[in-house]
Amino acid sequence: xxxxxxxxxxxxxxxxxxxxxxxxxxxxxxxxxxxxxxxxxxxxxxxxxxxxxxxxxxxxxxxxxxxxxxxxxxxxxxxxxxxxxxxxxxxxxxxxxxxxxxxxxxxxxxxxxxxxxxxxxxxxxxxxxxxxxxxxxxxxxxxxxxxxxxxxxxxxxxxxxxxxxxxxxxxxxxxxxxxxxxxxxxxxxxxxxxxxxxxxxxxxxxxxxxxxxxxxxxxxxxxxxxxxxxxxxxxxxxxxxxxxxxxxxxxxxxxxxxxxxxxxxxxxxxxxxxxxxxxxxxxxxxxxxxxxxxxxxxxxxxxxxxxxxxxxxxxxxxxxxxxxxxxxxxxxxxxxxxxxxxxxxxxxxxxxxxxxxxxxxxxxxxxxxxxxxxxxxxxxxxxxxxxxxxxxxxxxxxxxxxxxxxxxxxx
Amino acid sequence: xxxxxxxxxxxxxxxxxxxxxxxxxxxxxxxxxxxxxxxxxxxxxxxxxxxxxxxxxxxxxxxxxxxxxxxxxxxxxxxxxxxxxxxxxxxxxxxxxxxxxxxxxxxxxxxxxxxxxxxxxxxxxxxxxxxxxxxxxxxxxxxxxxxxxxxxxxxxxxxxxxxxxxxxxxxxxxxxxxxxxxxxxxxxxxxxxxxxxxxxxxxxxxxxxxxxxxxxxxxxxxxxxxxxxxxxxxxxxxxxxxxxxxxxxxxxxxxxxxxxxxxxxxxxxxxxxxxxxxxxxxxxxxxxxxxxxxxxxxxxxxxxxxxxxxxxxxxxxxxxxxxxxxxxxxxxxxxxxxxxxxxxxxxxxxxxxxxxxxxxxxxxxxxxxxxxxxxxxxxxxxxxxxxxxxxxxxxxxxxxxxxxxxxxxxx
Numbered sequence: 096x097x098x099x100x101x102x103x104x105x106x107x108x109x110x111x112x113x114x115x116x117x118x119x120x121x122x123x124x125x126x127x128x129x130x131x132x133x134x135x136x137x138x139x140x141x142x143x144x145x146x147x148x149x150x151x152x153x154x155x156x157x158x159x160x161x162x163x164x165x166x167x168x169x170x171x172x173x174x175x176x177x178x179x180x181x182x183x184x185x186x187x188x189x190x191x192x193x194x195x196x197x198x199x200x201x202x203x204x205x206x207x208x209x210x211x212x213x214x215x216x217x218x219x220x221x222x223x224x225x226x227x228x229x230x231x232x233x234x235x236x237x238x239x240x241x242x243x244x245x246x247x248x249x250x251x252x253x254x255x256x257x258x259x260x261x262x263x264x265x266x267x268x269x270x271x272x273x274x275x276x277x278x279x280x281x282x283x284x285x286x287x288x289x290x291x292x293x294x295x296x297x298x299x300x301x302x303x304x305x306x307x308x309x310x311x312x313x314x315x316x317x318x319x320x321x322x323x324x325x326x327x328x329x330x331x332x333x334x335x336x337x338x339x340x341x342x343x344x345x346x347x348x349x350x351x352x353x354x355x356x357x358x359x360x361x362x363x364x365x366x367x368x369x370x371x372x373x374x375x376x377x378x379x380x381x382x383x384x385x386x387x388x389x390x391x392x393x394x395x396x397x398x399x400x401x402x403x404x405x406x407x408x409x410x411x412x413x414x415x416x417x418x419x420x421x422x423x424x425x426x427x428x429x430x431x432x433x434x435x436x437x438x439x440x441x442x443x444x445x446x447x448x449x450x451x452x453x454x455x456x457x458x459x460x461x462x463x464x465x466x467x468x469x470x471x472x473x474x475x476x477x478x479x480x481x482x483x484x485x486x487x488x489x490x491x492x493x494x495x496x497x498x499x500x501x502x503x504x505x506x
Numbered sequence: 507x508x509x510x511x512x513x514x515x516x517x518x519x520x521x522x523x524x525x526x527x528x529x530x531x532x533x534x535x536x537x538x539x540x541x542x543x544x545x546x547x548x549x550x551x552x553x554x555x556x557x558x559x560x561x562x563x564x565x566x567x568x569x570x571x572x573x574x575x576x577x578x579x580x581x582x583x584x585x586x587x588x589x590x591x592x593x594x595x596x597x598x599x600x601x602x603x604x605x606x607x608x609x610x611x612x613x614x615x616x617x618x619x620x621x622x623x624x625x626x627x628x629x630x631x632x633x634x635x636x637x638x639x640x641x642x643x644x645x646x647x648x649x650x651x652x653x654x655x656x657x658x659x660x661x662x663x664x665x666x667x668x669x670x671x672x673x674x675x676x677x678x679x680x681x682x683x684x685x686x687x688x689x690x691x692x693x694x695x696x697x698x699x700x701x702x703x704x705x706x707x708x709x710x711x712x713x714x715x716x717x718x719x720x721x722x723x724x725x726x727x728x729x730x731x732x733x734x735x736x737x738x739x740x741x742x743x744x745x746x747x748x749x750x751x752x753x754x755x756x757x758x759x760x761x762x763x764x765x766x767x768x769x770x771x772x773x774x775x776x777x778x779x780x781x782x783x784x785x786x787x788x789x790x791x792x793x794x795x796x797x798x799x800x801x802x803x804x805x806x807x808x809x810x811x812x813x814x815x816x817x818x819x820x821x822x823x824x825x826x827x828x829x830x831x832x833x834x835x836x837x838x839x840x841x842x843x844x845x846x847x848x849x850x851x852x853x854x855x856x857x858x859x860x861x862x863x864x865x866x867x868x869x870x871x872x873x874x875x876x877x878x879x880x881x882x883x884x885x886x887x888x889x890x891x892x893x894x895x896x897x898x899x900x901x902x903x904x905x906x907x908x909x910x911x912x913x914x915x916x917x
Contacts, residue, residue, distance in 0.1 A: 274722065275719055275721075275722040276719065276721075276722025276723055276724070276727075277722075277723070277724070277727055278722075278724065293721060295721070297767055307872070307873075308686055308687065308848070308849060308874055308875060309754065309756040309758055309779055309781070310686075310687075310704060310706070310754065310781050310847075310848035310849040310850070311685065311686040311687030311688075311689075311847075311848035311849050311869075311872065311874065312687055312688070312754070312848070312872060313687070313688070313689065313751050313752070313754065313848075314743065314746055314747050314751070314753075314754055314755075315751075316687075316688055316872060319743070319756075321739055321757055321758075321760060322739060322740065322743055324736075324739075325735075325736035325737075325739035325740050326736075326740070328732055328733060328735075328736035329733065329736050329737070329740075332725065332730070332733055335725055336725050340724050340725070340726075341724070342725075343720065343721065343723070343724065343725055344725075345720040345730075345767070345768070345769075345770055346732055346771075347720055347732075347762075347765065347766050347767045347768060347769050347770065347771060348762060348765045348766060348767050349732060349760070349762050349765075350761075350762075351758075351759060351760050351761075354758065354759045354760075355758050355759060356708055356756070356758045356759050356777035356779050357756070357758060357779060358756075358758050359756055359758065360757075360758060366767035368720055368767050368768060370720070370721050436721075436722075437719070437721035437722035437723075438719060438721040438722050439721070458722075461718070461722065461723060461727060462718075463719055463722065464719060
């Protein structure tokens with residue numbers, strides 16, 4: 096797909112795509128996709144945040160139906176994550192042009208500049224900029240891994256395209272994406288409508304015991320922070336499993352101090368992350384691990400400080416858009432599979448502003464964010480067909496216009 | 507005690523002693539103690555490995571009774587660990603001189619140059635050199651934290667003393683040391699005779715699962731290396747507690763890859779250390795955790811590789827020397843407390859060559875290797891008194907000479 100436009104060599108034998116926002120690889124990808132947009136009858140441009148936008152007017156003056164996803168990748172990522180939704184959007188435009196089919200609504204295909212958050216440390220950065228969730232001042236000052244601010248990176252980013260604006264009023268946002276998990280592939284279905292994008296709660300926990308000599312400190316005298324941390328790691332998994340799918344709980348990072356084989360650990364810092372599609376359940380998981388942490392502290396003789404939770408509520412997809420996607424899947428001869436998204440996507444940022452929906456296609460083995468990421472081309476094409484049919488169904492409806500950038504944030 | 511000769515400032519407000527082998531602080535300490543040795547009637551010199559040796563001949567031609575411990579410290583260590591045994595040895599010589607009491611045996615007081623292993627990464631380095639366990643070739647090439655070889659460090663070490671040799675034939679080795687644990691202080695006794703120096707078994711375990719997206723990977727699909735590691739951390743403690751004191755088990759170091767809050771851990775590397783005074787029990791603990799590791803691997807869907815064990819058997823102290831120490835404690839008006847040492851000491855390196863024994867005095871709160879390390883001066887003085895009486899008791903016996911450096915290693 097876009098592998099050739101981001102094919103920097105990755106470590107070892109593993110090849111993959113490392114296409115970071117405002118990099119040369121990103122600029123090349125923008126150039127290629129912009130050319131495809133023009134062939135498909137879209138006028139290509141680049142907005143102030145580096146997003147590639149291909150637009151065509153509608154026959155009426157209705158608001159825009161936006162199709163999109165992101166063009167950036169994680170380091171050594173796969174070829175589908177993000178790029179699929181952008182290229183499929185262009186394919187929808189091409190199919191409409193070839194069939195001579197007009198739309199009442201204007202259509203825009205967007206390749207967001209930065210969704211993965213690798214370069215600037217903020218996920219869904221580009222969609223947060225266009226919806227005003229990240230104010231212009233912050234956009235200007237965010238500093239990337241290369242030391243440059245986002246404003247400097249954007250200023251030096253010259254994809255050779257006219258400057259354009261992100262659609263101000265939109266009727267719907269549609270995003271085709273790979274699932275990045277094993278659920279759809281295992282279901283035997285080939286395409287899914289996303290019900291909700293999972294909520295995420297993250298915190299950092301610090302356990303403090305007493306570093307001591309591993310030879311002279313009897314077991315009964317120890318205040319071992321790592322033993323307490325082991326209890327917590329197991330409790331996080333047990334709590335998530337007790338709630339059942341789609342709830343998940345993860346300790347992904349953990350560091351031990353002083354970290355020598357002959358010293359009883361005095362301090363452990365670890366991350367806790369819960370995800371689930373029910374906001375009440377999400378809060379209940381946070382409360383539950385707080386109770387466990389208190390018990391661990393008491394039983395292991397350590398102190399346990401649970402930091403503030405960074406809690407992002409689940410984002411339900413628009414019901415009308417979900418119905419249209421389900422009907423489009425039916426019309427394409429398939430049974431719609433309804434599932435939540437365990438990962439975050441640009442659609443979750445757009446959804447509070449614009450009626451939004453997502454289409455998932457299977458990830459072989461549930462593998463993503465690595466070079467082995469794979470989706471059968473037939474499934475990718477089916478996803479694009481469903482995207483096209485959804486656009487046509489929505490175009491027949493009288494969609495209300497929604498402001499992408501809330502008026503009080505507009506400047 | 508020797509605080510002034512190694513009082514480099516330590517981090518924060520915590521002051522402490524950082525006296526690394528062949529440092530300026532070490533040279534200053536050697537100078538001060540050598541002067542005290544001369545005042546106490548000992549001829550002070552420095553051997554080829556940097557050990558400070560103060561010697562006086564006996565009235566007969568019997569082998570040497572060696573008193574000693576080490577002069578180096580851990581970073582920001584306390585004032586007692588090591589230095590106490592050296593200074594008490596000098597005090598023994600001073601008391602003998604003041605009382606005009608002669609000994610049949612020659613007497614040597616040794617301040618070993620490097621016991622902690624901080625500078626060159628090898629614990630009890632100096633005693634290993636004098637007993638030939640570290641051959642001269644290896645001594646020459648060992649490289650320290652400052653980039654210099656041990657030979658270079660020694661060559662530049664100029665404490666202004668004549669070169670002397672470590673006693674070739676010894677009758678006994680006696681070491682007074684702080685316990686560095688809470689057992690003696692809690693017993694209510696003030697001085698102990700050490701029965702055995704604990705055996706140590708160490709290994710590194712690697713758990714490999716599969717790094718995956720923390721949002722899209724259901725709990726039932728995870729092969730989480732950190733969850734397996736948590737099982738193992740708890741199993742190490744449970745196995746040691748099941749054996750009862752003095753067995754201890756510690757996971758002191760643990761690292762997680764890739765180590766991000768939103769990625770299921772794919773790989774964990776951790777240290778396991780068991781210590782106990784029974785060699786059979788030590789091997790049983792190693793076998794036991796191997797069985798646990800296999801079960802963890804099966805139940806968590808990860809692979810678990812237990813590395814080779816670095817196993818050092820327990821070292822019993824000489825029974826005759828133990829009896830002499832116990833009698834000396836009695837004569838000093840105290841009940842002898844018999845206990846193992848959970849930490850390693852120079853005595854464990856000398857013991858296979860020379861009948862060896864250790865005297866412990868209490869560590870307040872069991873704290874050591876930090877500036878808060880403390881032993882009441884009365885207890886330190888009592889330890890020195892017991893050391894003196896033990897020397898006198900041993901001097902009355904017909905002790906056999908033992909070669910410190912085995913003849914086949916002599917060069």
